[in-house]
Amino acid sequence: MHTTKIGSNLFLVDLQTGGFRKLISSYILKGKETLIVETGPTSSIPNLLSGLQEINVKPEAVTYIALTHIHLDHAGGAGTLLKKLPNAKIIVHPKGAPHLKNPAVLWEASKKTLDQTAEIFGEPEPVPEERMIVAHENMSFDLGDGLTLTTLTTPGHAAHNLSFYEQLNRGVFPGDSAGAYLAEFDVVFPTTPPPFRPDIAVASLDKLISLNPKFLFYSHFGKATDAVNRLRSYQEQIKLWLNLVQEALKRGESDASIRETVLREDKSIRDVVAMLKTNPVQEKTLIKNSIQGFINYAKNAKS
Numbered sequence: 001m002h003t004t005k006i007g008s009n010l011f012l013v014d015l016q017t018g019g020f021r022k023l024i025s026s027y028i029l030k031g032k033e034t035l036i037v038e039t040g041p042t043s044s045i046p047n048l049l050s051g052l053q054e055i056n057v058k059p060e061a062v063t064y065i066a067l068t069h070i071h072l073d074h075a076g077g078a079g080t081l082l083k084k085l086p087n088a089k090i091i092v093h094p095k096g097a098p099h100l101k102n103p104a105v106l107w108e109a110s111k112k113t114l115d116q117t118a119e120i121f122g123e124p125e126p127v128p129e130e131r132m133i134v135a136h137e138n139m140s141f142d143l144g145d146g147l148t149l150t151t152l153t154t155p156g157h158a159a160h161n162l163s164f165y166e167q168l169n170r171g172v173f174p175g176d177s178a179g180a181y182l183a184e185f186d187v188v189f190p191t192t193p194p195p196f197r198p199d200i201a202v203a204s205l206d207k208l209i210s211l212n213p214k215f216l217f218y219s220h221f222g223k224a225t226d227a228v229n230r231l232r233s234y235q236e237q238i239k240l241w242l243n244l245v246q247e248a249l250k251r252g253e254s255d256a257s258i259r260e261t262v263l264r265e266d267k268s269i270r271d272v273v274a275m276l277k278t279n280p281v282q283e284k285t286l287i288k289n290s291i292q293g294f295i296n297y298a299k300n301a302k303s
């Protein structure tokens, strides 16, 4: 079993991508119609399909697949999954849609930014245009049985980041706009790769806070309580990292040295750094790329 009931008609699937547990989650909202939030990457689509089976969702019953954004770990498997779900349509940000239709550029760029992690995720297959719903701000999808999913544009992590609010569970699916949650340590680690925009990300977090959600359903990984305080803390963490990076640049530190400075000075992540360094996916996507997002932003802002 890798599917867990975590709310009203709401299930979490641990995709176990690359054999790693608690790395990437998909969510299943099972009303009269079924909606999946995040497909995860191509390589773990078989695990998502077996997760649907575990809770007796027939492939024909899935009508929507909502993608927070098109990065491979969230949506790389969309094209592959659609082939198995004959009635499903993909909900995607307008800036993400062209990359789903024609994923070659995204795949090449991902191989550059993710190195061998891209191979762990697998190459994305194209999504036919007629199976996409291009989502704008505040679109609602009524699934029956009280479940309603509403879209919010929350740029910052990526220009094409959507979040979803589900009213029955009073929860937000933030994608990567609220960081990565490491439940066993109760720590949030930034998800801020280039071209991260801290100013825009903080404004998007304000939008999520204004919904006054109870829960966060992280793509990395799982359900968290105390949503509003967590979102506020994440805003503070973004401001802290930006400050640390700006000061380190003023001192002329190298990128590698800036990384060590941030990891040392952000006391909230002290307990997880050693553990993240043992996982090649997290070391690359969280530690290296997240700090690089701040470095690139600060360097560009200066020049």
Ligand SMILES: [Zn+2]
Binding pocket: 069, 071, 074, 157, 158, 176
């Ligand atoms: Zn992402």
